[in-house]
Amino acid sequence: MRRPDECVKKGGRKKAVMAQPGLQKAVKEAVADRTAGSPVDERIRWTNRSPAEIAATVVAQGFSVCADTIRQILLEDLGLRRRQAVKDESASGFPQRHEQFEYISELRRWYERRGWPVISVDTKKKELLGEFFRPGRAYTDGVLHVQDHDFVRSENRLVPYGVYDTVDNEALVYLSRGADTSRLACDAIAHWWQCLGRQRYWRASGVLLLCDCGGSNGNRHYRFKEDLCNLAGRLNRDIRVAHYPPGCSKYNPIEHRLFCHVTRSLRSVVLRTIEVARDLISRTTTRAGLRVVSKIARRQYPKGIKASAEFLNNMPIKFDDFLPQLNYTACA
Numbered sequence: 001m002r003r004p005d006e007c008v009k010k011g012g013r014k015k016a017v018m019a020q021p022g023l024q025k026a027v028k029e030a031v032a033d034r035t036a037g038s039p040v041d042e043r044i045r046w047t048n049r050s051p052a053e054i055a056a057t058v059v060a061q062g063f064s065v066c067a068d069t070i071r072q073i074l075l076e077d078l079g080l081r082r083r084q085a086v087k088d089e090s091a092s093g094f095p096q097r098h099e100q101f102e103y104i105s106e107l108r109r110w111y112e113r114r115g116w117p118v119i120s121v122d123t124k125k126k127e128l129l130g131e132f133f134r135p136g137r138a139y140t141d142g143v144l145h146v147q148d149h150d151f152v153r154s155e156n157r158l159v160p161y162g163v164y165d166t167v168d169n170e171a172l173v174y175l176s177r178g179a180d181t182s183r184l185a186c187d188a189i190a191h192w193w194q195c196l197g198r199q200r201y202w203r204a205s206g207v208l209l210l211c212d213c214g215g216s217n218g219n220r221h222y223r224f225k226e227d228l229c230n231l232a233g234r235l236n237r238d239i240r241v242a243h244y245p246p247g248c249s250k251y252n253p254i255e256h257r258l259f260c261h262v263t264r265s266l267r268s269v270v271l272r273t274i275e276v277a278r279d280l281i282s283r284t285t286t287r288a289g290l291r292v293v294s295k296i297a298r299r300q301y302p303k304g305i306k307a308s309a310e311f312l313n314n315m316p317i318k319f320d321d322f323l324p325q326l327n328y329t330a331c332a
Contacts, residue, residue: 023063027073030057031080047080094245096323101251103322104242107208112167116204117197120164120254121189121211123180124173124262127158129271158277160262161185163192164254166210170196171258173281173294175274179303182224185216186231191295193235206238206329212249219243219326222307222315228330229316236332243326261286 031047031054051067051074058065074080094100111118159180164171172195174188189209201207209228211217217224232239244251265284271277274296281294320327 020063020065023058023065024073024077026058026061026063027054027070028078030054031074031078094247097245097248100242100245100323100326101248103327104210104244107240107242108166108210111206111208114204115201116206116208117201118166118208118210119189119192119197120166120252120257121185121209121217122162122249122252122254122259123185123215123217124160124162124259126180127160127266127271127277129156129158129177129274129277158271158274159184160277160281161188161216162254162258162262163188164258165192165196166253166257168196168200169257169289170291171254171293172196173258173262173292174297175278175281175294176297176301177274179301180216181301181303181305182216182221182227183305184297184301185224186227187297187299187301190231190234195293195295204237206240207235209239209241210244210252210254211241212244212252213246213326214249222312223305225315225317225328225330226307226311229311232330232332238332239330241328241330245326258284258290258292261290262292 031049051070054074055065055067055070058070108118157178159176159178161174161176161180161184162171163174172188172192174184174191176184197207213219228239228241249255261284262281265280266277269276269280278294278296282292284290284292316331318329318331320329
């Protein structure tokens with residue numbers, strides 16, 4: 001038996017429901033106390049009340065209506081659509097944000113015209129090694145059981161550090177356990193050079209390194225600068241660094257051209273061993289021809305190591321005239 005407040009969507013019944021005098025006004029009043037606007041655009045409004053909640057409120061006032069009709073009124077009469085918030089506003093108010101982006105674009109063009117490498121580096125979200133749950137679904141003929149609680153020790157934390165060649169669409173992902181350190185970052189770059197970069201850029205006299213301002217490659221870490229100078233000596237090439245402004249890490253090319261695809265490769269897979277993660281990451285590819293090489297670190301990277309007094313007293317870093325806190329060169 002149909003409830004008296006249930007809508008019949010076929011024929012003239014739905015039109016009759018929509019035509020009830022005062023229905024649209026009642027719906028508008030039902031969402032008025034829980035409707036907010038955008039802080040940057042007064043024309044944008046939103047409500048967190050569900051159509052079912054609104055329908056119950058309106059029915060209590062004597063109308064005969066269902067959630068589907070409420071949803072149609074919200075869309076057609078009030079112009080409210082179901083959307084989620086978009087994370088595209090920077091949380092940091094860096095005063096020269098636009099100028100730094102323009103400066104990075106100019107540096108990239110300068111290196112690309114000469115055929116020199118432009119690499120983007122960062123640490124991907126840490127993964128868990130062992131019988132731990134991972135989101136995502138896969139085709140299976142049974143049920144895969146994992147631990148119901150994530151009791152994680154340091155050896156269960158996988159640190160994937162990525163080095164992405166923005167020109168050649170190639171990447172190396174360096175897998176380590178434990179801490180994310182600047183030595184790990186520089187070793188990852190060294191492995192990229194040995195495995196991929198040297199074959200293509202052996203004539204280049206310099207490398208442009210793009211990174212954000214946080215983590216092991218942060219712009220305020222003197223230990224990162226010291227390890228970069230040591231790396232420049234190992235590669236016998238100057239390493240020019242350009243940091244994206246604070247709060248702008250998502251603009252780093254490695255985020256949307258490598259890490260999103262690596263996440264897809266690891267979806268729904270239980271990473272029982274680091275070798276499983278290596279093999280899956282190495283199979284990552286795209287229609288645009290992305291190639292990924294994955295290596296396992298054979299050493300430990302202890303955290304808490306500070307820059308040496310000798311480096312701090314005689315720092316072989318050449319800082320740019322424009323925003324030296326974000327742009328500098330580690331000389332070979």
